[in-house]
Amino acid sequence: MPVHAAPVTPSTIVVAVDVGKTTASVSATDTGRHRLFGPVDIAMTRSDLRLLVDRLTQSFPPSPQVKIGIEAAGHYHRPMLDYPGWPAGWEILELNPARVGEQRRIHGRRRIKTDAIDLDAITDLLLTGQGQPVTHPDRVLxxxxxxxxxxxxxxxxxxxxxxxxxxxxxxxxxxxxxxxxxxxxxxxxxxxxxxxxxxxxxxxxxxxxxxxxxxxxxxxxxxxxxxxxxxxxxxxxxxxxxxxxxxxxxxxxxxxxxxxxxxxxxxxxxxALLPRTPFATLTTAPGWGVVRVANYGAALGDPQRWPGPRQIYRASGLSPMQYESAGHRRDGGISREGSVTLRRALIDLGVGLWQAEPTAKAYAAGLRARGKHGGIIACALAHRANRIAYAMTRDHNDYDTTCWS
The missing domain is CATH 1.10.287 (Helix Hairpins)
Structure with a gap:
């Protein structure tokens, strides 16, 4: 089951971390929105991180509940997430940069990106209970x-x-x-x-x-x-x-x-790696070879952090955009807001079913007969492949024709 962040209590202190390539900006705030520390800039080195922890500990009241929110920044934030020197009991959370950008927009600062504004956005998200608890994935993944x-x-x-x-x-x-x-x-x-x-x-x-x-x-x-x-x-x-x-x-x-x-x-x-991962059974599906499944597994990451296939599909950016105001509704194309690698992996899985699975072929032929063009058919089959892949990974089952036909 997916892990969620612990709720914010009156004694909670949130530490916002905005990571760059070689430096990071840090601030600490309590639930009353009183700034307890920073903002300060530190180098991404072992000695500076050790000094930061000491300064944070000295700035906090005794026995606080501490939540550290680190905005994902490609691979630059990984040393912060994996740093072994965080005190025991401090909760380390990873924040989606899209969420941080949306929070800046709420503040009316969508086109202004500075470290101070990012820290404020991260702080607001942490105080509302946002953030994904950091788990250390299997080395094989x-x-x-x-x-x-x-x-x-x-x-x-x-x-x-x-x-x-x-x-x-x-x-x-x-x-x-x-x-x-x-x-x-x-x-x-x-x-x-x-x-x-x-x-x-x-x-x-x-x-x-x-x-x-x-x-x-x-x-x-x-x-x-x-x-x-x-x-x-x-x-x-x-x-x-x-x-x-x-x-x-x-x-x-x-x-x-x-x-x-x-x-x-x-x-x-x-x-050689795929049989040791949770995605090993996916190669039993028609049209899903090692490369397709490996690309899906690499884009998805730890499957335990996803509540269901809807969240995966939404994260891929394949969900359709919808606009409704004053009774007027306009639906457009897919949003394309999300992970490019995950979107490509899902579409590739859908194409694999389209090429090799009889039921998927019939489904695609029915869509084409209704006048749907190739892009819509590919997205529909990606949606189908997403549900199948999630269920097979969750249950560790081989592909069952009677279940998915």
Missing amino acids: GELTAWATHRMRRVTTRTATKNQLLGQLDRAFPGLTRALPDVLGTRIGRLVAAEFSDPARLATLGSSRLIRFAAHRGLRVQRPLAERLITAAREALPTSDAVIARRILTADLALLTDLDTQITAAEAELA
Whole structure:
């Protein structure tokens, strides 16, 4: 079950912490809104944190109930959350930066962001009982998140590298994509790009020798394809920057090979980690492989902190926007306010069901027959996938066709 912050009592003291990259601003306030400490700026070092705890302890009355609220700031706030020197009994809470921003808006300061204003917003949220108690997640979940993020970055870099590489290939070997549209998606395409970026060299080779050349490297090339490649090489128009394009192409291919190796290694790590996480049973669902499930687990984090699938869906930003005033209601598209990684993970799970699960296919076909476009269908299937994934993770059950069909 999810853990909630303890209620604020008259003897409660709240400590607001606004974290930056190397420094943090701190203030302490009681329930009567009397400032007991700060605001002060400290360095994010062990000695400064130890001194801060001593100064806070001296500023407080005996035996207070202390709630420390730390606004999430990427990874910069993690040292504060994980600091082992907080006194026993002090409650450490993590605050969503969107909540802090909304509180600034309530104060009429939405477009003004200073440390002092942020501290006031954090203090108000703590005094109203807001904040998520900090739990130390399983180390395996941290490793899963790290490898999933690492793979995602490498995939993004690989996509950009492929686009750049295709541009250089068009300069070095014009017309190659007419004979082989997916150059980098096939082994023979990679071979031609690596060994025959100079079309004159390929033209003199001939189709028979190209087939034998590829066979020595474990590739089987059909003669019609080989003849198309030779024809494209003979018909290629020379360009003035072909020489430098081939040099850059060689460097890009080496980078692409290294990225492929890193992505494969990351996927192997994810496959080894996933069985030790609460998300292990999700791979039994149709269309949900290791990468899809790992991305979902990395975006979701500790599943115990989510009360239900509604909160997850809302946090992803897929909930529709609604505006109603004086009896007039206007509904728009999805809000897109929330976690981008969680939104992408849910949509990807929905696409997996759409591709492989018969009931989801029928559901999508019914939506399309009603005139719904692809984006709406993807969001609907993401909603379906979200409920299934939450239930399977909560109950640690394999996918049951009779339950979800």
